[in-house]
Amino acid sequence: MTTFNVEEYAKNREVLVSVHGIHRVFMRGDEEVHALNGISLDIYRGEYICVMGPSGSGKSTFFNMVGGLDSPTSGRVFIDGVDMAQLNADELAFLRCRKIGYVFQTFNLNTVMTALENVTLPMIFAGVHADEARARGMALLEKVGLGERWNHRPKEMSGGQMQRVAIARSLANNPSILLCDEPTGNLDLKTGVEIHQLLCDLNKKDGVTVICATHDHNMLSVCDRMVWISDGQIERMADRANVTIEKASLGTEDYE
Amino acid sequence: MSKYREIDVKKQRNMTWGETFHLCIRGVKHRLLRSVLTLAVVVLAVAFFMYLLSESMIVQTTGKGVAGEIEDNRVGQVTFTRMLEPATELVTVRRLAHAYAISDEAALAEFASVTGNELETVKALAAKAYDERTYLNWFDNIPSGRRLVLVHKNLGRDAIEFALSDRERFFEDLAPMIDLRVPGKKEGLAVFFDGYEEYRKELAAFNSEWNKKIVIAQQKMAAAKGDFIGSEEQWIIKATEEQRIAVQKDFAAVGFDFTEADMQVMYKQFAEADLYERMFIELSKQDLRDEWAREFRESQRSSAEDKFKQFADERAVKMMTARGFTKEELVQIAARTEKLGQLTMLERKLSSVVSLDDAETGLSGRQIFLLSISFVVCMVGITNAMLMSITERFREIATMKCLGATDRYILLQFMMEAGLQGFFGGILGVVIGFVISVLRGSISYGSYMWTYWSTSGMLLCALASLFAGVALAILASVQPSWSASRMAPMEAMRVE
Numbered sequence: 001m002t003t004f005n006v007e008e009y010a011k012n013r014e015v016l017v018s019v020h021g022i023h024r025v026f027m028r029g030d031e032e033v034h035a036l037n038g039i040s041l042d043i044y045r046g047e048y049i050c051v052m053g054p055s056g057s058g059k060s061t062f063f064n065m066v067g068g069l070d071s072p073t074s075g076r077v078f079i080d081g082v083d084m085a086q087l088n089a090d091e092l093a094f095l096r097c098r099k100i101g102y103v104f105q106t107f108n109l110n111t112v113m114t115a116l117e118n119v120t121l122p123m124i125f126a127g128v129h130a131d132e133a134r135a136r137g138m139a140l141l142e143k144v145g146l147g148e149r150w151n152h153r154p155k156e157m158s159g160g161q162m163q164r165v166a167i168a169r170s171l172a173n174n175p176s177i178l179l180c181d182e183p184t185g186n187l188d189l190k191t192g193v194e195i196h197q198l199l200c201d202l203n204k205k206d207g208v209t210v211i212c213a214t215h216d217h218n219m220l221s222v223c224d225r226m227v228w229i230s231d232g233q234i235e236r237m238a239d240r241a242n243v244t245i246e247k248a249s250l251g252t253e254d255y256e
Numbered sequence: 257m258s259k260y261r262e263i264d265v266k267k268q269r270n271m272t273w274g275e276t277f278h279l280c281i282r283g284v285k286h287r288l289l290r291s292v293l294t295l296a297v298v299v300l301a302v303a304f305f306m307y308l309l310s311e312s313m314i315v316q317t318t319g320k321g322v323a324g325e326i327e328d329n330r331v332g333q334v335t336f337t338r339m340l341e342p343a344t345e346l347v348t349v350r351r352l353a354h355a356y357a358i359s360d361e362a363a364l365a366e367f368a369s370v371t372g373n374e375l376e377t378v379k380a381l382a383a384k385a386y387d388e389r390t391y392l393n394w395f396d397n398i399p400s401g402r403r404l405v406l407v408h409k410n411l412g413r414d415a416i417e418f419a420l421s422d423r424e425r426f427f428e429d430l431a432p433m434i435d436l437r438v439p440g441k442k443e444g445l446a447v448f449f450d451g452y453e454e455y456r457k458e459l460a461a462f463n464s465e466w467n468k469k470i471v472i473a474q475q476k477m478a479a480a481k482g483d484f485i486g487s488e489e490q491w492i493i494k495a496t497e498e499q500r501i502a503v504q505k506d507f508a509a510v511g512f513d514f515t516e517a518d519m520q521v522m523y524k525q526f527a528e529a530d531l532y533e534r535m536f537i538e539l540s541k542q543d544l545r546d547e548w549a550r551e552f553r554e555s556q557r558s559s560a561e562d563k564f565k566q567f568a569d570e571r572a573v574k575m576m577t578a579r580g581f582t583k584e585e586l587v588q589i590a591a592r593t594e595k596l597g598q599l600t601m602l603e604r605k606l607s608s609v610v611s612l613d614d615a616e617t618g619l620s621g622r623q624i625f626l627l628s629i630s631f632v633v634c635m636v637g638i639t640n641a642m643l644m645s646i647t648e649r650f651r652e653i654a655t656m657k658c659l660g661a662t663d664r665y666i667l668l669q670f671m672m673e674a675g676l677q678g679f680f681g682g683i684l685g686v687v688i689g690f691v692i693s694v695l696r697g698s699i700s701y702g703s704y705m706w707t708y709w710s711t712s713g714m715l716l717c718a719l720a721s722l723f724a725g726v727a728l729a730i731l732a733s734v735q736p737s738w739s740a741s742r743m744a745p746m747e748a749m750r751v752e
Contacts, residue, residue: 060749069658069746082265090662093268096745097660108655108748112286124279125660127269169659181749 004237009225013044016176016209017066022075024061024232035061036072037232045176048203048210050220053229060181062229063213067102067179068095080176097125101170101208105182107162109154115141115165116150122172140168144198160191167198171208178202180212196222271665280672287645291677294641298681298725299688301634306689306721308623313713314697314705319606321708322701326599331518332525339512340474340488342467345459346413352378352385362513370511371465381462384455387448390439391416402436405429420449469510476506489526532589538579539563547575564593602704631728638732642674646740653740654748663741670737671730678729682722689721690714 024036035058043049043066053059064070065077068084077084080099087095096102109118116137123133141147144164154162163183170178180199184192200222203210212223220226228235271279284291327334343351355363356379368378395407395415406429407415419426430442438445480503481491492500504519538544539560548554548563551571558566566572567590576586646653653666697705 064746064749067658067746069744069749087265088267090267091265093657093660093662094266096658097268102655102658102748104655104748106651108651110652110655112283117282121656122659124275125268125271125665173660 004239006237009239010042010044013047015042016045016047016080017041017043017211018078019043019062019065020076020078022062022065022072022077024058024065024070025073035232036065038075039229039232039234040075041227041234043209043211045209046203046207047225048200048223049212050223050226051211051213051229052215052226053235057230058232059213059229061232063179063181063211066177066211067100068092093125097122098173099175099177101167101172101175101178103163103166103170103178103180103183105185107154107159107166107186109162109165109169111154114151114153115146115157115168118154118165119169119172122169126173128173137168137172140171141165143171144168158191159187160194163187163191163195164198167195167202171202176209178208178210180210180214182213182215184214184216192216268660268662270662271668273668276665276668276672280669280676283669284673284676290641290645290648291673294638294645294674294677294729295681295684297634297637297641298678298729299685301630301637301728302682302685302721302725303688303692304630304685305627305724306686306717307693308627308689309717309721310690310714311693311696312623313710313717314693314701315606317708317710317713318602318697318701318705322599322602322606322704326603329525329596329599332522333529335514335518335522336489339507339510339514340470340477342470343463345463348459348463348466349385349388352382353389356382356386366511366513367466369513370469371462372511373462373465381455381458384451385459387440388416388452388455391445391448394439395419398436402433416452420452423449473507473510473512476510477503480506490530492523493527493530528588528592531585532592535564535576535581535585535589536560538576538581544575544579548572551575561593564590598704602701605700631724634728635732638674638677638729639736642670642733642736646670646736649740650743651748651750653743654745657743657745658748666743667737667741670740671733674729674733674737675726678726679722681729682725685725686718686721690718 019039019041021038021040022036023034023038026033026035037058039058039062051059051062061070065072066079068077068079068087071077071085079095082095084092084095110121113121116134119137119140120128120130120133123136124130128136138147138150141150144167146161146164146168149157149161154165157165167178167183178199183199184195187195196216199210199212202208203222210223223240225237225239227237338351351363352367354360355367364378364382365375367373367382368375371378392412392415395403396411398406403415406426407418410418427442427446430436430438440448477488480495480499481488484491484494486494492503495503500519500523501516504514504516507514539548548558552558552566552569563572567576567586573583573586577583656666694705
C-alpha cells in the first residue's frame, strides 16, 4: 500500500473547503460524546471525494460541518474562503441556497410538488424570476434524463428517478459543492450505478465538486480520493490509483 | 490557505408575501385532509361563537321590539296613570332610572317641564336615581346569609339606611366577602353613601313638586268630567272630540308631554279595552255560555278567553251580533286578543333570557363562560393539529432549510397556513352558527324575529366571529410555527 502524498495531490489544485482541527462534543445526558476529535482536511475544487466510515464514526457529523448544517465545538470550517463561524442564520441560508447542493439518502422531495416545482424551489428561494426558473429547471431535468417527466409527482416515480430529481434540485443555483449523503443507500444496485455515473458526469463535465458519504464500493471506482473516518478522526486517505488495488481487501475491512 | 477565493456572502433574501402565499396555498391544497381536520376545529368554535352572539342579538332586538310593542299597547294607560296618580318616591326613582338607562330625552324633558327644573338638574338627579336603583337591586340580591350579616333583615331602602347608620361596621363586614361583586366597586358604594342623604332630600323635593302638578291635573280632569257618573277612563271614551282636545290642552299646559295624537291613541286604547271588557262580560253570562256550548257541541263549557278564538266562526258571529256587537268589532277584538296573547307569551319567554327593562346589551356570564371554554378547547385543538402537521413535515421543513429557506419564511408559511384555515373555517362556522341561531329564533319568536331583524347587527356578529376564528388560529399556531422555524437543517440528513 502506497501512502497518500498530500503535497503531491494538492499541486495545481484550489482549496474549496478547508477544515481545521474541528472537534464536536455532544451531550448525551450527563455524558460527553466526542463525535469528532480534531479533523483537518482540505477539499479541492473539482474534486470527487468519498467519505467512508462505519456508523458512529463521526462521518455524519463531519458531513454536517462541511455542509454548513452544524458548527464545530472548536476548530474552523471555511467554505470557499468563508469562515462558517462568522455567518448568521440568514447568511447561512444564503450559502446553503447558492453554494451547496444537498442530495439525501431518502431523496427528501416535496411530495406535493411536481418534479419541476421541486427543482425550481431553491430558485424561488434565491429570487430567480419564475420564467427563468422554469427554463433552468427544465434544462436541469433534461440533464438528469427526466425531461419528459417534469410534471410527475414523486409518488409516480421510481427511487432512481426521485434521486435524479433530487440531484437536479441540488444543482438549481449552480452550487460549487454537491454534498451527497449516501445517495445510493435506498436504491438497488443497477440504479445505484446509474446515479454514480450521473454524479461522475456532473463532476467531470461541469466541474462540480462532489463530496459523497457512502458505503457503496461502486462509488469508489469513480471518485478521485477517499477518506476513511473512524472514532472521530481521519484514519487514512487514498487516491484513485490506490483504490482499485485495495478494492477487494476494502470489502472485508469495512464490514469487520 | 493562499488559494482561497473571496466570495461575497449576503443575507438570504426574504420571500415576498405573494411567493409565501403561493407556496402556502399549494401546501394546503395538497394536504386537504389534514387541513380539513384543523378547519373542523375552527368551524366548531366559530359556529359556537357565532351562534351565541347572533342568538343573543336576536333575543336583544326581538326583546326590545316586543317590549316596545307591549309598551305601545299600554301607553294610554301608562300615560293616564302618570298624569293623574300621585307618584311615590320609589315610583319616581324607577321612572327616572329607566329614562336615564335608555337615555329617554323626551321623558327627562317632561320631568323638567312639569317640575319646573332645568333639564341638566333632572339629568343629574336621574343619574343618582339610577345608582340608587342599582344598589337597591344589589342589596336585595345579596345571598341571604351574607345579607343578614350586612344589613340584617332589612330590604330595599331600609337596607341602605341600615348600612348608612353604621358605615364602618358595614364596610368591615363587607371586606372579607371578596367574591361578592359590588357595582362600581367599594369606592363607588362609598361615593353613593356620601351623597345619599343629599340625594334623598333632592328627590323628596322633586317628587313633591311633581305631585303638586298631579293634583292640578286631577283638578282639571274633575272639572272637565263635571257630573259624569263613572271613571275618568269612561269619560274619555264617551266625551266628544272637542272635550277630549280641551282636556289634552289642559294636561299639556301643566307641562306633560301629551299631544293631540297621544290623546287619540289613549282614546282608541281605552275604547278597545272597554269593548273587550263588555264582550268578556257578555261571554261570561250563563245564557250565552249555554247557547255557545249547544252551537259548538262542546261537552265542557269553554272559558271566555277561549271563545275569542272562535270569533271567526259563523255561529259565533250570529250569536254576538244578536247581542249588539258588530262584525267589525268582533274581528278587531279577536285580533287584539290574539296579538296580546302572543306578546305576553313572548315577553315571558324573552324576559327569562334578557332584561327587557333597560337597554342592557352583551352576553350573560354563563355565555361568556361557555365561550371561553370553547375557545380554550379550540386553541388546544388547533395547536395540536398544527404540532402534528409540523412533526409530520419534520423532514420537509429541514430540507427546505437546506435549500435556502430562512427562519422567517418557515414561520410565515405556517402562520399563514393557520390564518387561511382560520379564515375559511371561520366563514363556514359563521354560516353554520347563523343558520342554527336563525332556526332557533324563528321557532321561538316566529315573525317577530324578522320584524325586528337587524342586518347590520348580524353582520357585526359575523365579522366578530370571523375575526375571532382567524385570531384564534394564528394565536394557536404561534408556538408550533416558531418551533418549526427554529428546526435545525441537519434533521434532513436523519434516516429513520
